Amino acid sequence: MRTRLGCLIFLLLLGPAVHAEEWPALPEQNGAVEIPAQEWPLRPGPRRVRVLVHYPGEKLANVGERTGLMLTLHNWGGTDCVGTASPTVLAEKLNVVALCVNYLQSGPKDSIEGPEPYDFGYLQSLDALRALWWLDHGLKSREIKFAGGRVFATGGSGGGNVALMCNKLAPLTFACIIDLCGMKKLSDDIAFNLPGGSDLNARYSRDPNSPNYLSLDRQELCFVGNPDHLAILELKASQTRIVTVHGVDDTTCPYPDAVEMVHWMRRAGLDVEPRFITKDQLDGKVFTSTGHALGNRTEIVLQLGAKYLSPSDPDRREHIRRLMDFERRDVSPYPTTIRYRTSNGAFEIDYSAGYPVGRVVPNEPLPEYPNHQDLSFVLDSIGAKHAIKFPGDWFDRCDHIVRHFQRVAGPLPSLLRRVPLDVKVLEEVKVGTLTRRKLSFQSDPTDRVTAYLFLPSAGKSVAKRPAVLCLQQTTNVGKDEPAGIRGDPNLKYALDLAERGYVTLAPDYPSFGEHAYDFDPKHGYVSGTMKAIWDNIRAVDLLETLPEVDAERIGCIGHSLGGHNAIFTAVFERRLKAIVSSCGFSSMQKDDVPSWTGPRYMPLIASEFKNDPKLLPFDFHELVAALAPRPFFASAATKDNDFDVTGVKDVLDAARPIYALYGKADDLVGHYPEAGHSFPDDSRRRAYEFLDRALRQ
Template sequence: MVRILLSITVFLIIGDICSAVQAAELPERDSSFSIATQEWPFQPGPRSVKVYLYYPGNELKNVNADTGLMLNLHNWGGTNSSGAGNPAVLTRELNVIAISVDYVQSGSWNDQSGAPYDFGYLQAIDALRALSHVYHALREQKIPFNSRRIYSAGGSGGGNVTLMCNKFAPHTFTCVVDICGMPRLSDDIAFNLPGGSSLDARYSRDQNSADYLSPGAQEIRFIGNPDHLKAMKAMGYAGKIVIIHGTGDTTCPYEDAKQMVQNMQAADLDVKAKFVTQADLDGVVFKNTGHSLGDRTKMIVEFGGPYIIPGNQKFRLRESPTDFELKQDVIYPTSDGRYVISYSNGVPEVRFEAK
């Protein structure tokens, strides 16, 4: 009887180990799959998001000890890599696994109702959970990769989510590239005020509304928030931030981007800005100074590449452990409380704690 019970126990333990390994396995070729993520208050209950993986040469076997990880994040209303970089080019030119995510509210914005636009909050958590999944799976499968080469890039809404990921995981990214992203949830965009940006995030000033935008919720979504940038610096932030923005952009206003960069510089963050003017238009990389701007894949490689591609004079490697390894809380105070991004389980979860 003891032998039978021991055999059953061993079988169950082995079964649990196999299940854990199997759960963390990555597809052998470019593919997509779903992962669990944090609950969205507007649709209570379990939630999952779709993740798209792109390997160098389209196969996991091509990942090597120099290969990095890159979030490649789509635009507002898009899916997969729309409005972002071409994964085939990024994986080849940068030697990275490109990770795209259908974060909360992906897909046509016109088809969605009942909730204001998340504006990088849970969207960043979704993207970071996808990154964490790939990071831990590679570690568990003992597949060599360069964990000091972790990046994010995106265009428009994806640029906004990239910068929010960088904010929520200040020890994780070596370099991030924002192309025409939204620097802040302004009153104009939040409440669809006349004469400003064409973006309408559909928030309410009514404190009794489910769509109410509280002061703290607006402050946490301000990428250039001076207090939060100082907090990032105090936490030891040492990544490279690349901002590419058109001087004629009225959708994600240029003046907001300019202010964001100035605030980053004032906080002594390492930021490089390329503000595109008429003189920069070459018909190849830059085609206009507005929101579409030009070839975003070429922008990522040309302006992010010097810091991302090994062998370049400006190439860098991150020194600190990732937030997934540190498992510490990342905290941003607001006028009405504080936002806590917890990594206690190795994956992020965000919560608000009122005063």
């Protein structure tokens, strides 16, 4: 009920209502106009936004072929051009038409004192983009030539947030964004004005019955560094250069949020240039503070943006003419809508009118699949079958698989649940030429995970190494077993792989080893399985931070409990590029279903699905297929009394056509040793060679 209500409130807050549009003409000289804006549901009715226009030489007649367009956006609580780079200076020195926009909640009355929660960049960025469209459209309608490749945005504090959100909602439009200490995400700290944190107060409520209720969807929308959304920017081939300028001592817009955003932007392959201001960079003129003020924001933009914003070189990449999002409706095959998924639906930006209109849509009803072993089709929202013939056809079925699995394991925590890893090294010893560290890291706000990290000797090589996440079986010794300290010597794969040159990380499963955990739902996890998945995702985060690790070459291996958790984790974590599962699964139709229902695993199998495999909304055929096209190796012992080998073969046979869609049928490998529930020497050798092929070549 909470999720449905939260989604409803989200719709009410953001649902569009566009009234009769009356657009003013471009002024002939510097001046102010008012343009129509999308309705704010918290104050229903028509809304207009003031835009201040600054031309080079103060006149429209001075706009020429090399003149660019630029937004310069005020801070939280400000109006017009307060707290940002001077539009007059920008217009003259950069040869741009500079716009200041009084976006939604401009001024202290609405942004600081008002009862409504602070918008945090959504409707605000739509306001700014509408102003930019108005300028672009006005120039084109009068056949005034300008430099369409020179479209920029900057802003300070709240304006930096709006500039970043403009790029998110119009990923093809901007050549360069210069963010001056803007907010990077709507954290709980800022949303609820938590003690000891930022002094910003966005006035949201945790009460789902409050009009100020903050839904998870809203937070995901306003997270500029949301990895899932950045992947869309990467897919859209966004070429924007993002310069983010942030003081290392800024607590108003917290510096760690800036570091996090840069990490995820780099991970998505975006062109981001961090300028984190430290005391040794203070010059008393341009930079005067390592805190929120920074210094002279006009000079900062001119200095740090000189090589990107200068009009002197028309052949520079930033100046080359490109498609703008406003032109989507005129150019085939570009879709007119940009869509970002959230936990309970998606938000869409529609450019079919030229200017952007935002709307939120709930998830479509999740279709029920009567046969989870047949992967040849996908069902649409009304239950009609559509054959899967191409990788694009598989996308929706894969989405259904992930959502159905969460009906049993519980929802994957939002990416906003990430906290700083705060890695603590508890012990460091030499094991031959290897370094073994026992460490702990912060997985979520209330829990730390213990793990062993193996680092091979660097020797003379400076190259980054592949890494493998090594997941334990069901054993009280936990991580000690894959580390080769205690337990079955045939399961020391963290040690073995480190000796082959991999960086390896072996975490404790919740309640095993040194990871005390009580599986109380108050911690935010429906199942022990989902808690383990989240811990493993955070372990991948940790591996990515290591200077020794090549983040593009991370795999996962596990036996038994670790075998199916390798699959579960990789379904959600695309950074795992190769997966090995030993004696970890079978078809649920051929398995002991009640064995999956303890608190460490998935108790909803018993309480909601009556231990009946026919009622379960997923099977391993689907989960393994969802890994495609990433290489997958299954070692399934023929005499395994826990996981029936014929069920494993059924799973791989069903998943192989999906791998074939990607031309990767040979990357789905099954090996069937004559053994019981174990990971024999020959199987491990084959698995290690498989990882070598997948992660080393």
